Amino acid sequence: MLDEWKMMTRTAAFAAGNFLSCLSLFLYIHINELAWHPTSPTRLVPIDATRANPELIIKLSRESLKTDRPKEKELFITVSEKWLCKSVRLGNKMCMLSSAIATAASRNITFVMSQSHRPCNWIIQLRQLFANLKFVKQIPSTVVKKWHTAKENGPYLYSKIPDGRNVSITGYRQSWKYFRSKEQQAAIRKAFTFTTRYENFANQNLAKARQSYIHIENPILIGLHMRIGDLVTVKSGKRLATKAFYDAALYKAFLHFNKSPAIIFVAASDSPKLAKKMLSDAAEKYNIFWSSGTAFEDMATLSKCNNSIISGGTFGFWTAWLAGGVTFYNANASLPDSPFSRRYIESNFILPSWISVAWV
Incomplete structure (x- = not known):
């Protein structure tokens, strides 16, 4: 029994020795290949220094295979x-x-x-x-x-x-x-992707616009935002766009699209009664559909139009920016010599590709 135990121990030792020898040979070859690779991530010592040191071979091999890098602090x-x-x-x-x-x-x-x-x-x-x-x-x-x-x-x-x-x-x-x-x-x-609620409202609203002018195939939808609200009473130096602006803007858009009868102006305002009064004459010349939603619903609706007309303010800016296409903007948005005119820089607010509409 003792002899059998000694024989098993010798066999295990012999196998372990062969394994270490093979491992050393493999790592030696691997290090030689890495030493000549121009993109090797580790600067290796001369191969001669490793030949008599299997532990050094193992250490260098592990370092050469490292891909982990210290992570930058998340900001x-x-x-x-x-x-x-x-x-x-x-x-x-x-x-x-x-x-x-x-x-x-x-x-x-x-x-x-x-x-x-x-x-x-x-x-x-x-x-x-x-x-x-x-x-x-x-x-x-x-x-x-x-x-x-x-x-x-x-x-x-x-x-x-x-x-x-x-x-x-x-x-x-x-x-x-x-x-x-x-x-x-x-x-x-x-x-700024709208939630399902507002996405659905906008799609249904524009479907109503098309249905209102069912005879028009492939309509050109031009979102028209009319900011009135606070500009009627607040004397900030921002100019309230009047009927003159909307007449000029609608006509300029009409000309831009070659007087196409397929244009539908989708209008929305924070003061719908006043806005409709301003466009009463225009409604006899152009196809105008009124969006009667909340501010959030109007934002979603106007942003899904093909093109835009904006009278001023950041709400109008975002409806036009999200819509893309051609945008006609109010070129007389500030009163001369007012506090607002001294800080308002049109080129920083209005995109270079947008088309100005002067009306005063």
């Missing part, structure tokens, strides 16, 4: 909750969000949203309007308060957002120059 960007929850309307919220989303896309960092113990109503509503905002990671506001705050120099100026740190941005950020690249624009369009 975040968000919109200051104080600003996102301000008592300003939807278009301004979209400007704030878009500047942060575009920055995240171009720098490969993470866009997040701040989360308080009691979230503001605006954040809830934005998530109800835009489907993909529901999936955005939320960071406690107590953490966000410790981040760097990036202020803007002016609402219509492009203010550089610092890199290399966690950032909470403030300001209105009313400039298309925050999202110039295709990559940034794609990220914003993805973020």
Whole structure:
């Protein structure tokens, strides 16, 4: 029995020795191949120094095969909750969000949203309007308060957002120059994908527009946003677009599309009674369909038109930007020598490809 045990021990030792010899030979060949490879990730010592040292061969082989690299610290960007929850309307919220989303896309960092113990109503509503905002990671506001705050120099100026740190941005950020690249624009369009509720409303609303002019095949849908509301009473220096602007804009669009009888103007306003009164004469010349939804529903509807006419403001900007196509804009949006005219820079707000409509 003892002899059999000794024989088994010798056999195991012999097998182990052969295994180590084969392993050393394999690693020796592997190291030789790596030493000559121009893209070898590890600087190897001369082969002669390894021949008598199997342990060194194993060590160098393991190092040469490593693919793990230390991960860079994940950085975040968000919109200051104080600003996102301000008592300003939807278009301004979209400007704030878009500047942060575009920055995240171009720098490969993470866009997040701040989360308080009691979230503001605006954040809830934005998530109800835009489907993909529901999936955005939320960071406690107590953490966000410790981040760097990036202020803007002016609402219509492009203010550089610092890199290399966690950032909470403030300001209105009313400039298309925050999202110039295709990559940034794609990220914003993805973020501003409407939820099923508003997507369905827009499709049904435009189906009604086509049904209203059933004799028209393949209609050209031109979204017409008429901002009136606060501009009637607030003396901010923003010029209220009057009947003269809409007459000029409708006619310019009509000419642009070669006086096509297939044009349907899909109109929406924050003051529908006044808006319809302004367009009472135009309704006898053109095909006009009125969208009678909420602000969110009108945003979804106008953004799905082929082209746009906008009278001013950020709401109109976003309906036109999301729609794409041809956009006709109010070239006289500010009153001369007013506080607004001194800070409004049209080239920062209006896209270069958009067509101006002068009317005063």
